[in-house]
Amino acid sequence: MTVxxxxxxxxxxxxxxxxxxxxxxxxxxxxxxAASWFILAVVxxxxxxxxxVGEARNLVVTEPDVFDLANVHLDGDDLATAAAAAGDDAESxxxxxxxxxxxxxxxxxxRAAATGDWAPIYDLTxxxxxxxxxxxxxxxxxSAVQVATGWQVGxxxxxxxxxxxxxxxxxxxGSKVASLWLPLDRAERLFDRPGEFQFAVVxxxxxxxxxxxxxxLRDAFPGRIVLDESAIQAEAARGVRSLGDIAxxxxxxxxLGLAVGAANATALTLAERRRSVGLLxxxxxxxxxxxxxLAARAVLTSLVAVLLGLxxxxxxxxxxxxxxxxxxxxxxxxxxxxxxxxxxxAVLGAWAGAIVAARRAVxxxxxxxxxx
Amino acid sequence: MTVQDALEGRMATTAVxxxxxxxxxxxxxxxxxxxxxxxxxxxAVPALxxxxxxxxxxxxxxxxxxxxxxxxxxxxxxxxxxxxxxGELTVAGxxxxxxxxxxxxxxxxxxxxxxxxxxxxxxxxxxxEQVALQLLARGTRWRDAxxxxxxxxxDVGLAHRRxxxxxxLSGGEQQRxxxxxxxxxxxxxxxxxxxxxxxxxxTTGEVLGLVTRANxxxxxxxxxxxxDPLLAEVATRVVRLRDGVVVPPPPGGAxxxxxxx
Numbered sequence: 001m002t003v004x005x006x007x008x009x010x011x012x013x014x015x016x017x018x019x020x021x022x023x024x025x026x027x028x029x030x031x032x033x034a035a036s037w038f039i040l041a042v043v044x045x046x047x048x049x050x051x052x053v054g055e056a057r058n059l060v061v062t063e064p065d066v067f068d069l070a071n072v073h074l075d076g077d078d079l080a081t082a083a084a085a086a087g088d089d090a091e092s093x094x095x096x097x098x099x100x101x102x103x104x105x106x107x108x109x110x111r112a113a114a115t116g117d118w119a120p121i122y123d124l125t126x127x128x129x130x131x132x133x134x135x136x137x138x139x140x141x142x143s144a145v146q147v148a149t150g151w152q153v154g155x156x157x158x159x160x161x162x163x164x165x166x167x168x169x170x171x172x173x174g175s176k177v178a179s180l181w182l183p184l185d186r187a188e189r190l191f192d193r194p195g196e197f198q199f200a201v202v203x204x205x206x207x208x209x210x211x212x213x214x215x216x217l218r219d220a221f222p223g224r225i226v227l228d229e230s231a232i233q234a235e236a237a238r239g240v241r242s243l244g245d246i247a248x249x250x251x252x253x254x255x256l257g258l259a260v261g262a263a264n265a266t267a268l269t270l271a272e273r274r275r276s277v278g279l280l281x282x283x284x285x286x287x288x289x290x291x292x293x294l295a296a297r298a299v300l301t302s303l304v305a306v307l308l309g310l311x312x313x314x315x316x317x318x319x320x321x322x323x324x325x326x327x328x329x330x331x332x333x334x335x336x337x338x339x340x341x342x343x344x345x346a347v348l349g350a351w352a353g354a355i356v357a358a359r360r361a362v363x364x365x366x367x368x369x370x371x372x
Numbered sequence: 373m374t375v376q377d378a379l380e381g382r383m384a385t386t387a388v389x390x391x392x393x394x395x396x397x398x399x400x401x402x403x404x405x406x407x408x409x410x411x412x413x414x415x416a417v418p419a420l421x422x423x424x425x426x427x428x429x430x431x432x433x434x435x436x437x438x439x440x441x442x443x444x445x446x447x448x449x450x451x452x453x454x455x456x457x458x459g460e461l462t463v464a465g466x467x468x469x470x471x472x473x474x475x476x477x478x479x480x481x482x483x484x485x486x487x488x489x490x491x492x493x494x495x496x497x498x499x500x501e502q503v504a505l506q507l508l509a510r511g512t513r514w515r516d517a518x519x520x521x522x523x524x525x526x527d528v529g530l531a532h533r534r535x536x537x538x539x540x541l542s543g544g545e546q547q548r549x550x551x552x553x554x555x556x557x558x559x560x561x562x563x564x565x566x567x568x569x570x571x572x573x574x575t576t577g578e579v580l581g582l583v584t585r586a587n588x589x590x591x592x593x594x595x596x597x598x599x600d601p602l603l604a605e606v607a608t609r610v611v612r613l614r615d616g617v618v619v620p621p622p623p624g625g626a627x628x629x630x631x632x633x
Contacts, residue, residue: 007514018496018537276494282453283553284481284509286474367454370488
């Protein structure tokens with residue numbers, strides 16, 4: 001005989017309603033598991049989306065004493081030397097002012113470059129507001145700074161004794177993740193050092209041999225150091241993406257935990273209800289139907305827990321839409337396929353766990369079950 | 373209906389049947405040399421040691437005997453809940469000794485109603501759901517099963533309690549629900565194990581009245597295991613068991629099944 005699915009659900013719901021507190025406890029035990037699964041899946045998905053560094057490569061020429069940036073002085077002659085060494089292998093050679101500034105008990109990087117270079121060279125993306133005007137006391141902050149400080153577009157903050165208005169929020173990554181940005185000309189006026197900067201940034205063409213360019217730059221600047229910013233960033237990205245793989249692995253553990261939880265709950269139910277199972281067999285329900293009725297109960301419980309877990313995860317993503325991991329700003333988003341996958345896996349896991357737990361118990365003879 | 377009423381009704385029916393010269397109905401139960409042995413702690417315990425029993429359609433047979441004589445074991449075998457080790461057993465035309473598990477499930481579903489010794493009901497189902505589940509097992513759609521369950525519960529005087537769960541029902545009410553469930557779908561045979569064992573005399577009378585009414589009005593065949601002498605008074609036949617065998621009746625005593633002495 002086949003009991004229709006809707007009838008199974010009705011019977012399972014009635015069974016759960018008959019023991020409300022027990023059902024609530026079962027749901028509450030599974031809900032954190034479900035919520036953590038969704039959050040892990042969202043994090044894993046978001047980390048996997050972290051793009052590789054652009055194909056072009058940034059080489060940075062600076063002085064060895066980078067810990068005291070105030071003593072690093074590069075100028076136009078250094079730019080020319082770098083451009084000559086890089087030759088046609090460079091897309092551009094541009095200056096970058098870099099200082100450390102203490103604000104709100106935090107040490108932040110203050111970077112300044114021509115606003116036209118922000119996107120193509122430094123991979124900055126405008127998230128909110130407008131690019132600062134170099135003629136005014138305006139600056140931009142990265143989203144990581146915004147998350148950490150709560151500063152918004154329109155706020156005013158003092159930088160090296162001057163009040164600046166925040167006009168933009170940018171997405172930065174790598175070493176630029178938590179930084180303030182000024183137009184280059186405004187920074188030169190702020191520090192009263194026109195034409196002086198700390199980094200000469202060589203943007204190597206994608207089809208060029210970056211290692212060869214790096215070697216030529218080292219030869220051209222014997223007293224200075226040449227850093228491969230892109231390689232450092234790529235290594236960090238690989239590490240971050242591997243964390244995403246770990247998060248995804250934990251989601252698999254989560255599904256297993258849900259199945260085990262369902263099996264355990266079903267086993268407990270069976271232990272207490274051997275006689276009820278015997279009664280159902282005595283009424284003429286075959287073993288498969290009884291297993292199906294028990295599994296429907298487990299699935300319904302898991303489904304409620306999954307929906308509550310989904311609500312918790314949705315709230316989490318809304319409250320914490322971004323987080324900083326190493327030097328990356330990760331944006332969380334709950335995609336429809338994650339929701340569907342979570343629900344489907346919960347249903348399957350609960351079903352499988354309950355069927356496995358019920359299989360052996362239900363196959364006992366009805367007489368054995370009813371005398372329990 | 374009181375026990376006295378049930379008894380008088382039984383005698384009236386018997387007189388009518390006798391005067392009409394009705395031919396005896398085909399047996400619902402045919403058991404020959406039925407044996408069942410359990411192993412407890414490595415020790416073989418014979419529960420039945422060769423029982424012969426025939427139950428005709430429409431009979432109300434009462435099995436009596438001391439505790440441990442094999443009454444419950446016999447009922448379990450007749451219901452297909454357990455399997456005999458030896459002998460022949462046919463119930464409602466189904467050879468239970470040779471039936472597969474699937475055939476036994478179908479047998480229980482289609483031919484037998486069962487009232488167990490205690491805890492007869494599912495703890496989380498309401499009275500109407502208890503009865504409806506039996507009808508569902510017998511192929512009735514759930515909505516129709518609930519409606520029919522309401523009718524059956526009204527027949528046993530529990531229409532006003534149909535939405536209550538066992539914890540909210542008295543012992544007598546639980547047994548009435550169990551009876552309604554056992555009768556749902558008009559099975560060929562209803563098996564009851566100590567249906568009045570935990571009831572007071574007044575409630576016992578109520579349950580007995582329902583049993584005899586089902587037997588008399590609808591011709592439902594009953595086999596009931598009991599210690600209760602009141603049940604023996606309303607039975608068409610009493611079969612006594614002792615140590616796993618049927619005890620032959622004393623000369624000139626009540627009619628009972630045959631079996632090795």
